Amino acid sequence: MHSKHASGAVAFAVVAGLLSGCSTLPATGPSTEQIDPPSVSNDAIRDYVLVDLNQRVVDIVSQYRAAPFSKRFAAARPAPGQIVGVGDVLAIQLFEAGQGGLFSSDIGARVQFTQRVDSDGSITVPYAGRIMAAGTGTQAVERKIVAALEGRAIQPQALVQVTETVSRSFVVNGEVNSPGRFPVTAAGDRVLDAIAIAGGSKQEAFQTRVTLVRGSSQASAIMKTLIDNPADNVFVQPSDRIFLTKDPEQFLAFGAVPKPGPIPFDLERISLLEAVGKAGGLLDERSDPGALFLFRYEPASAVRAMRPDYNGRFGERVPVVYRVNLRDPAAYFYAKAFVVRDRDVLYVANAKLSELQKFLQILASARNIAQTAQTVQRMQP
Incomplete structure (x- = not known):
């Protein structure tokens, strides 16, 4: 009789232990409630700014572009005439x-x-x-x-x-057809001019990353960005170093999608809707269509335009989480117009029903373990 009670206690302990872990069920990422806590306002979220995607937001975001060169390397056209330097x-x-x-x-x-x-x-x-x-x-x-x-x-x-000329020259290396040192012309050369002088890029513009080094400063951008944003196609200065690498644009997909992980654009630009398609769509048995999230950094000016109540707590580079509800038919138009950027993170949360199914599976496992323990008990003399 004592052994029966001991076996029953073991089975009960196993079941209790499994059920105690239900609050931390295995998952591929945060739940919807963790990203947007029901009892916490958007302003109270400390680590990022949550923005619901709509047409107004799409219009605002489309006006803002990354400008790594123009902000850091802005310089006037070189003065006309050629200045003699040491080594020339x-x-x-x-x-x-x-x-x-x-x-x-x-x-x-x-x-x-x-x-x-x-x-x-x-x-x-x-x-x-x-x-x-x-x-x-x-x-x-x-x-x-x-x-x-x-x-x-x-x-x-x-x-x-x-x-x-040595003193008034720049160097272009990497994925170009004719790398080398070239003089800065009196008319002035921009970064794309310098790449053309070096024979052009070996790769497609959207697969080529351009790194500009000037003194102790360095920045990089996808070559397509320089083409689309003329202000970022800055003038080359003497002693500049330009390096081209093959670095295709890509986004990261996680959560309830068939193809998680890094996914290359393979196009000059893709929309959020196309990004979802490249990730294989949503998993019917797991995903929550109302909980599609995109993570990226935005300039503070863009965040203030989207959220006038933003208090500026993150400085000039703001972590933003965009939320898209694909249960709303209008959201497909927003998602089609919203352009994905290099290294964006796409995440689809699990549906609550999926969490319930995991819970039931744990219960079933616990029941099987208990039944096995009881069988072992009966076999004991």
């Missing part, structure tokens, strides 16, 4: 007005040669000596040479051209 190679031609002068020869009263600007910024010119060249334009160098030759040559003239 100069092609120099010297002329005289008549024969019998310093530069007279069988081919005429002129001479031409090349000079690389020394580390001290100067060059050496025959009969003129050391001429300071760095930091000035080619015309200024010409005037200095002519002034140094006055009284020695017959009405001297000089022509100076930069044939190789």
